[in-house]
Amino acid sequence: MNWLRVFFVGGLTSYRALFRWLNPWVYVPLMLLYPLFQIVFFAYVGRGAGLGSDRFFLIGNALATIAVACLFGMGQVIGNERWFMTLPALLSSPASRLALFLGRSLPTMLNGIFVCAFALTTGSLVLGVDLPLGAAGGLALAILACAFSCTAFGMWFGALGLRGRNVGILANLIDGIMLVVCGVNVPLRDLPGWVQTVANGLPLTHGIGAARRVVAGASVGSVGHALTMEVVVGLVYFVVGVGLLHVFELEGRRTASLEAF
Amino acid sequence: MIRLAARGVLLQFKILSQSAFDMLNAAFWPLVFATIAYYLFRSGSHARSLFDASLGATVMTMWATCGIGAAFAVQWQRRLGTLELLVASPTPFIALLAPITIAYAALGIYSLASTLLWGRVLFGIPVDPVHPFLFVVSLPAAILAIGMLGLLVSSTLILYRAAGALGNSLEYPIWLATGLLVPLSLLPGWVRPISWLLAPTWGMRALRESALGGSPLPAIGWCLVTSAAYAALAAVFLGHFERLAREKASFALT
Numbered sequence: 001m002n003w004l005r006v007f008f009v010g011g012l013t014s015y016r017a018l019f020r021w022l023n024p025w026v027y028v029p030l031m032l033l034y035p036l037f038q039i040v041f042f043a044y045v046g047r048g049a050g051l052g053s054d055r056f057f058l059i060g061n062a063l064a065t066i067a068v069a070c071l072f073g074m075g076q077v078i079g080n081e082r083w084f085m086t087l088p089a090l091l092s093s094p095a096s097r098l099a100l101f102l103g104r105s106l107p108t109m110l111n112g113i114f115v116c117a118f119a120l121t122t123g124s125l126v127l128g129v130d131l132p133l134g135a136a137g138g139l140a141l142a143i144l145a146c147a148f149s150c151t152a153f154g155m156w157f158g159a160l161g162l163r164g165r166n167v168g169i170l171a172n173l174i175d176g177i178m179l180v181v182c183g184v185n186v187p188l189r190d191l192p193g194w195v196q197t198v199a200n201g202l203p204l205t206h207g208i209g210a211a212r213r214v215v216a217g218a219s220v221g222s223v224g225h226a227l228t229m230e231v232v233v234g235l236v237y238f239v240v241g242v243g244l245l246h247v248f249e250l251e252g253r254r255t256a257s258l259e260a261f
Numbered sequence: 262m263i264r265l266a267a268r269g270v271l272l273q274f275k276i277l278s279q280s281a282f283d284m285l286n287a288a289f290w291p292l293v294f295a296t297i298a299y300y301l302f303r304s305g306s307h308a309r310s311l312f313d314a315s316l317g318a319t320v321m322t323m324w325a326t327c328g329i330g331a332a333f334a335v336q337w338q339r340r341l342g343t344l345e346l347l348v349a350s351p352t353p354f355i356a357l358l359a360p361i362t363i364a365y366a367a368l369g370i371y372s373l374a375s376t377l378l379w380g381r382v383l384f385g386i387p388v389d390p391v392h393p394f395l396f397v398v399s400l401p402a403a404i405l406a407i408g409m410l411g412l413l414v415s416s417t418l419i420l421y422r423a424a425g426a427l428g429n430s431l432e433y434p435i436w437l438a439t440g441l442l443v444p445l446s447l448l449p450g451w452v453r454p455i456s457w458l459l460a461p462t463w464g465m466r467a468l469r470e471s472a473l474g475g476s477p478l479p480a481i482g483w484c485l486v487t488s489a490a491y492a493a494l495a496a497v498f499l500g501h502f503e504r505l506a507r508e509k510a511s512f513a514l515t
Binding site: 021023025026029030033034037038040041042044045046047048049050051166168169172173176177179180185186187190191 | 281282285286289290292293296297298300301302303304305306307309423426427429430432433434436437442443444447448
């Protein structure tokens with residue numbers, strides 16, 4: 001019972017306190033307008049290059065917003081404990097670490113889903129892209145899978161926040177790399193083979209591919225493998241992320257560096 | 262004043278060059294945009310110069326670093342506890358703020374270097390500007406114009422607490438409206454007059470025409486004209502907000 005209380009109540013409270021972008025003056029420009037502008041921009045870059053597929057850029061960039069919400073979100077909801085000087089108090093509590101940190105991941109994931117849905121809807125309206133109603137189920141599954149894998153990847157940044165000062169810089173770097181290699185704006189087949197191999201191990205790649213195929217008319221069953229791969233990638237990141245949280249907590253205690261900057 | 266501005270830009274440039282966050286933005290993000298543009302331009306049906314993509318990515322980053330930095334410049338001085346000292350000094354505040362925003366734009370030098378090197382090494386893009394001298398002149402003209410646009414943004418967003426977020430969200434619209442990677446002819450007609458008012462349009466045009474051929478001098482001239490106009494407007498806004506802040510004694514309030 002206490003585990004569930006820490007997971008749900010503690011998770012939500014921590015999220016509201018530590019995810020600094022929840023302030024509407026920040027949330028609207030960064031989480032709602034920025035993704036929409038990004039979609040429109042890359043759609044026009046595609047038009048300018050003569051590629052002419054707004055749908056490609058709409059889906060890629062809308063799903064990429066999940067990475068922004070989840071990578072930075074998880075980085076903040078754990079890493080900001082250090083900035084707000086509450087990390088030692090948190091880690092000296094007897095609460096289950098899994099409940100503590102997983103509880104923060106649920107709101108992060110839900111936020112990623114909301115931001116993506118908003119970007120998809122408004123982006124399709126602005127660009128005049130028709131998203132078939134029949135694809136809604138498959139799209140929802142792809143968004144869910146991407147939100148899970150990105151949140152799991154985000155746990156790495158949260159874990160690094162137990163050791164490092166500014167995980168935002170690293171999240172920024174990874175976000176940029178994902179924008180290039182995960183098939184967000186550049187078709188995977190155009191990238192070098194080794195980049196495709198790396199991309200297959202990153203969140204978003206399989207989910208974006210599945211979403212594009214579903215919108216193009218494929219059945220959910222036919223993209224089942226891609227969706228499963230997205231979840232498997234997420235599971236791997238999740239397991240490693242939980243391990244990193246544990247290792248960095250022990251290391252922080254051992255070196256007395258939980259309050260160090 | 263000239264000595265103050267030059268020293269100020271140099272000092273701020275050195276400070277920013279020590280910042281991992283700003284250096285990442287300046288040297289890494291243009292590579293992201295340039296790489297995407299290279300692939301799209303190569304596989305698209307419209308022939309586009311990859312050198313042009315490098316320049317577009319450079320000016321995009323120049324505005325991005327300057328836009329965010331400028332939007333946050335006054336708040337940052339306030340947080341450091343130096344805002345009151347700067348305002349109280351006998352030098353006009355605008356002469357102290359402008360070097361900060363110009364220094365942010367000057368980080369574009371790193372962007373240009375990293376993008377050209379990246380394009381040359383990985384994509385074999387030759388770096389052979391048609392007018393080398395004018396290319397060298399175009400860069401500081403673009404930096405000045407974009408820095409002064411940053412000054413204008415900074416002066417208008419003083420009272421907005423989340424100015425950094427707003428500056429961030431305006432990146433893409435300004436990149437789009439100034440034709441950095443997308444030809445303006447693709448955009449609705451009403452965007453064109455807006456683009457004329459925005460410094461990156463002229464900075465990009467100056468760099469593009471000196472690099473790929475054309476007559477960059479008018480664009481360089483427009484960089485100077487827009488810079489002067491931004492400075493005049495910023496002086497008005499700053500004077501107004503400085504008076505308000507003095508009346509309310511709110512300089513030190515975060």
